[in-house]
Amino acid sequence: xxxxxxxxxxxxxxxxxxxxxxxxxxxxxxxxxxxxxxxxxxxxxxxxxxxxxxxxxxxxxxxxxxxxxxxxxxxxxxxxxxxxxxxxxxxxxxxxxxxxxxxxxxxxxxxxxxxxxxxxxxxxxxxxxxxxxxxxxxxxxxxxxxxxxxxxxxxxxxxxxxxxxxxxxxxxxxxxxxxxxxxxxxxxxxxxxxxxxxxxxxxxxxxxxxxxxxxxxxxxxxxxxxxxxxxxxxxxxxxxxxxxxxxxxxxxxxxxxxxxxxxxxxxxxxxxxxxxxxxxxxxxxxxxxxxxxxxxxxxxxxxxxxxxxxxxxxxxxxxxxxxxxxxxxxxxxxxxxxxxxxxxxxxxxxxxxxxxxxxxxxxxxxxxxxxxxxxxxxxxxxxxxxxxxxxxxxxxxxxxxxxxxxxxxxxxxxxxxxxxxxxxxxxxxxxxxxxxxxxxxxxxxxxxxxxxxxxxxxxxxxxxxxxxxxxxxxxxxxxxxxxxxxxxxxxxxxxxxxxxxxxxxxxxxxxxxxxxxxxxxxxxxxxxxxxxxxxxxxxxxxxxxxxxxxxxxxx
Ligand code: OOB
Numbered sequence: 174x175x176x177x178x179x180x181x182x183x184x185x186x187x188x189x190x191x192x193x194x195x196x197x198x199x200x201x202x203x204x205x206x207x208x209x210x211x212x213x214x215x216x217x218x219x220x221x222x223x224x225x226x227x228x229x230x231x232x233x234x235x236x237x238x239x240x241x242x243x244x245x246x247x248x249x250x251x252x253x254x255x256x257x258x259x260x261x262x263x264x265x266x267x268x269x270x271x272x273x274x275x276x277x278x279x280x281x282x283x284x285x286x287x288x289x290x291x292x293x294x295x296x297x298x299x300x301x302x303x304x305x306x307x308x309x310x311x312x313x314x315x316x317x318x319x320x321x322x323x324x325x326x327x328x329x330x331x332x333x334x335x336x337x338x339x340x341x342x343x344x345x346x347x348x349x350x351x352x353x354x355x356x357x358x359x360x361x362x363x364x365x366x367x368x369x370x371x372x373x374x375x376x377x378x379x380x381x382x383x384x385x386x387x388x389x390x391x392x393x394x395x396x397x398x399x400x401x402x403x404x405x406x407x408x409x410x411x412x413x414x415x416x417x418x419x420x421x422x423x424x425x426x427x428x429x430x431x432x433x434x435x436x437x438x439x440x441x442x443x444x445x446x447x448x449x450x451x452x453x454x455x456x457x458x459x460x461x462x463x464x465x466x467x468x469x470x471x472x473x474x475x476x477x478x479x480x481x482x483x484x485x486x487x488x489x490x491x492x493x494x495x496x497x498x499x500x501x502x503x504x505x506x507x508x509x510x511x512x513x514x515x516x517x518x519x520x521x522x523x524x525x526x527x528x529x530x531x532x533x534x535x536x537x538x539x540x541x542x543x544x545x546x547x548x549x550x551x552x553x554x555x556x557x558x559x560x561x562x563x564x565x566x567x568x569x570x571x572x573x574x575x576x577x578x579x580x581x582x583x584x585x586x587x588x589x590x591x592x593x594x595x596x597x598x599x600x601x602x603x604x605x606x607x608x609x610x611x612x613x614x615x616x617x618x619x620x621x622x623x624x625x626x627x628x629x630x631x632x633x634x635x636x637x638x639x640x641x642x643x644x645x646x647x648x649x650x651x652x653x654x655x656x657x658x659x660x661x662x663x664x665x666x667x668x669x670x671x672x673x674x675x676x677x678x679x680x681x682x683x684x685x686x687x688x689x690x691x692x693x694x695x696x697x698x699x700x701x702x703x704x705x706x707x708x709x710x711x712x713x714x715x716x717x718x719x720x721x722x723x724x725x726x727x728x
Contacts, residue, residue, distance in 0.1 A: 184306070185259040185285060189376055189393050190583025190591065193599060197374065200578040203552060205405070206397040208373040212280040214403060214439045215241050222414065222442040228270045228435075229463065230447040235270060237442070240277065243354060247278025248365035250353045254337060258283025258368065261379065262309035262337070263301055265289035267316060268424045268447040271341055273435060274354060275311050280377065281365045284309075287379045287391070288425035291316075291449075292712030295324050297381070300388045302332045304586050305379055310335055311350065314342030322347060373397045379585060380427050380525040383499075383713065391585040392525045398579035399431060402529070405549050405579075407437035409531055410467060410494050410519070414442035419460060419468040421451040426713045427525045428469050428499065438467070453481030460489040468492065469521070471499040471714040472506065473653070479513040489515070494534065496521045500715045501621055501639055503646055504542045511541065520545045522621055526601050527580030528553060530619050537614060544610070544618035553577035555619075556600060557609055568611035572625050574600035606639075627718070629658040630666045634696045638718075641668065644693050648684075650676040653708050657722050659701060670699035671708060671721045678704045 192200075200206040218227060219241035227237040235243065256262070262279055264286040266272040279286045287305050289298060301307065310328065312321040322345040325338045341350035357363040376393035383389070394402075410433060418438040422429045424447065431437060435445045446463045448456060451474055459465065470478065475497040482488055497510060498521030511518045522530040522545035530546035548555065557571040558564055565571040576582075576599050583591040594602050606623045610616050623639030630636075638656040645654035652675040661667035670684065679687070681702040688698050709720035 185261070185376060188586030188588075190581070190585075190595075191374060192395075192398075192582055196576075196578075196599070200397070200401075200552065203578070205401045205550065205552065205578045206373070207400065208397065209400060210280070210368070210371060210373065211377040211396045211400050211436075212244065212277055214400065214436055215244060215277050218439050218442060225414065225442050226444040227439060228273045228445050228447065230268075230270045233270045235274070237439075240274065242363070243274055244277035244281045245365055246357055246363040247274060247353045248281030249361075249363055251278060251282040251284060252366050254348075256282055256284050256309060256337065259285065260309070261285045261287055261305040261307040262311060263287045263289055263298060263305070263307045263335075264311050264425065265291060265293065265298070265313075265321070266311060266341060266424075267291050267313055267449045268420050269449065270447060271350065271354075272424045272447065273445070275350075278353065283365075283368055283371075285376055285378055288381060288430070290381065290423045290425050290712035292423065293381075294319075295327055297389060297712075298324065298328055299331060301379075301381065301391065302328055302335055304391050306334060307332075308334055309337035309339065311339045312341070314340055314344070373400075376585070380425075382525050382584070383711070383715070390587055390590060392581055393585040394527075394579075394581070398527065399436070402527075402549075402579045403431045403433060403436035404440050406431065406433040406529060406531070407440050407443075409433075409533060409549055410437075411534055412438065412441045412443055412467065416441070416443040416466045416493070417463050418443055418445045419456065419463075419465040420445060420447045421456055421468055421470060421474065423713055428496075428521070428523060428713075432469065432496075432521065432523055432529055433467070434469065443467075453478050453485055457481070457485050457487050457489050460491060461487045464491040465489070466491055466493040467496075468494075469496040469498070472497060472502050473710065473714055473716070475510050475514065476506065479510050482513045493517050494519050496531070498522055498545065499713060501623065501642075502545075503643055505646065507542045511538070522546055522605075522619060524603065526603070528555075528575040528577065528601070528603070529579075532618075539614055540618055543620065544615055545621045547618045548577075550578055553580070554600075555609065557607060562596075568608060570606055570608045570622055573603045573605045573607040573619075575603060576600045629656065629668050631658075631661075631668055631696060631700075632664045636668060636697050641670070641693070641697055641699070644688055644691055645670060645672065645684075647691065648679075648687055650674050650679065653716070655708055655716050655718055655721055656699070657718050657725070659722070659725060661700070664700075667700040668698070669701040669703060669725060671703045671705055671725070673705055673707055 218237040223238035338347040373396040377396040380392040381389035420429045529549040532546040556574040627638045641656040653673040658666040
C-alpha cells in the first residue's frame with residue numbers, strides 16, 4: 174500500500190502542523206512551555222524521589238530511579254537495533270508497568286510512540302502504520318484469544334517498513350521484549366545516545382483521535398504541550414506525592430496517560446498502579462490495597478462501579494477524585510455516581526486534540542452535576558459559533574472552537590481533514606455542541622449538549638440524537654440508550670432507539686407513550702426500537718454509534 178508520504182527516516186516533521194510563532198512566544202512567556210523533553214518528567218522524578226514507587230502492577234514495581242535507568246537501557250538497546258530519533262513505533266501493550274517502560278524507553282531514544290489502544294486491531298493499526306510510516310511495533314503475545322503476533326505478520330506484509338516487531342511474552346518469530354529489559358551485561362553501554370538538535374516544539378508522541386466515524390486520525394503532541402498538560406492537570410487536582418493514581422482505562426489514551434494520569438502523577442512523585450481488568454471486583458480490591466486516591470473512568474464504567482458499591486465487600490473508600498468523561502453525561506447520571514460511588518466526582522470534557530475542561534475539587538454540587546467543567550488553562554481560547562461560523566450570544570449553544578497552549582493546530586498528515594477541522598486563525602473545530610454559562614453560579618463552565626453532526630434528518634426535520642437520549646435515560650427501566658439514524662425510503666432517515674433494558678423490555682408503543690407523557694414532539698419520537706443486550710463500545714469504552722448502525726443494518 175502506498176502513502177502520500179515518504180517513509181524514510183528524518184521526516185517526522187513532514188505533515189506536522191506546528192504552533193504559530195506568535196502564540197508559541199506567549200506560551201513560553203507564561204512559563205507553560207519549558208522547552209524540555211517530555212521524558213524529563215522521569216529524570217526529574219528520579220532526582221527528586223529516587224526511592225518512591227513510580228509504577229506498580231500485579232507482578233512488578235519500579236521506583237523512579239529504577240524506571241529511569243531502565244528507560245536508558247531500553248533506549249540504548251533500541252538504538253543498537255537500529256532505531257533512530259524521529260522514527261515512529263506503534264506501541265500496543267496492555268495496562269502494565271511494561272507499557273510505561275516501553276513508553277519512556279522510546280522517548281529516551283527520541284523515538285515517537287504511536288499510542289494504539291489495546292482494543293485496536295489490524296484495521297486501525299494498518300492505518301496508523303501507513304500514515305505514521307512506523308518502523309516498529311511493540312505488542313504482547315496474546316490476549317483473550319487474540320494473537321497479536323499473527324496481526325503483526327499481516328501488517329509486516331503490507332508495510333515492509335515495519336521492520337522491528339517486539340513481543341512481550343512468547344515472541345514466536347519476533348524479538349522478545351525481555352531482551353530489551355534484561356540487566357545489562359558487563360561492559361554494555363546502558364545509556365541512550367546524546368540527543369542532537371532536540372526541538373521541544375516537535376512531536377513527542379502521536380495520539381489517535383476519539384471519533385467513532387471512520388478511522389482514527391493521528392494527533393501529534395509536542396514535548397512542550399504534552400508536558401504542560403501533565404503538569405497543569407496534576408496541579409488542577411491538587412495532586413501531591415501522597416496521591417496514588419489507578420490506570421483503569423486503556424493506558425495509551427490521552428485521559429489515563431496525561432490528564433493527569435500516569436504522566437501527571439509522575440510530575441508530583443505520586444505512584445501509578447496499572448490494571449488490565451477494570452471490573453469493580455478487581456479494581457476495588459486494588460484501590461484498597463494501594464490506597465488509590467485518583468482515577469479516571471468513562472461514563473459506562475463509572476455507572477458499573479457505582480452500582481457495584483451496593484454489593485462489593487470492599488469499597489473504594491480511599492478515592493479522593495474520580496474523573497468521569499469521554500461522552501455526554503446527564504445530571505441524573507452524575508447524581509447517581511456522586512451518591513453511590515464517591516463525593517469526589519469530577520467531570521472531565523477532554524479530547525486527544527488537546528483542550529481539557531475539569532470540574533475542580535471543592536466546586537459546588539451544582540457545578541458537578543450540571544457542567545463538564547471549565548478550561549484547564551487561562552490561555553485556552555474558546556469560541557462558540559453557529560452554523561455560519563458567527564459567535565453566538567453569551568450562554569447560547571453552538572459549536573465549540575478552541576485553541577491554546579496544548580491544542581493541536583492540525584492533524585498529522587491529514588491536509589484534507591485539516592481544511593475542514595481548523596479555522597484559518599488556528600481554532601480547532603471540535604464538532605461538539607456546547608454552551609458556556611454566561612452568568613450565575615455556573616458562569617464560565619461548559620455544558621456539552623451533543624455533537625453537531627449527531628442529528629437525524631427525518632423528513633424535513635432535524636432531530637438531535639442527544640435530546641431524545643436524554644428523554645430515554647429518564648425511563649427507570651432503561652439502562653443505556655442511543656438514538657441513531659436508519660435509512661428510510663420515504664423519510665430519508667428514520668429514528669431508531671437502540672436500548673438496553675434493565676427490567677422488562679418495553680414495546681415501541683409503550684416507549685412512545687412514555688415520551689408523549691414527557692411532552693416529546695411527534696417528529697422526535699423513535700420510529701423503531703431495537704432492544705440490545707449491550708451497546709457496542711469503542712476501544713476506550715464509549716458507545717459506538719457506527720457499530721450500532723452496522724449491527725442494525727445487518728440484522
Ligand atoms: C476523550 O478524548 P477523545 O479524543 O477520545 O474524544 C474526544 C471527544 C470530544 O470531542 C467529545 O465529543 C467527547 O469525546 N467527550 C465528551 C466528554 N468528554 C469527551 N462529550 C461529552 N461530555 C464529556 N465529558 O474522550 C478525553 C480525553 C481526555 C480526557 C477525557 C476524555
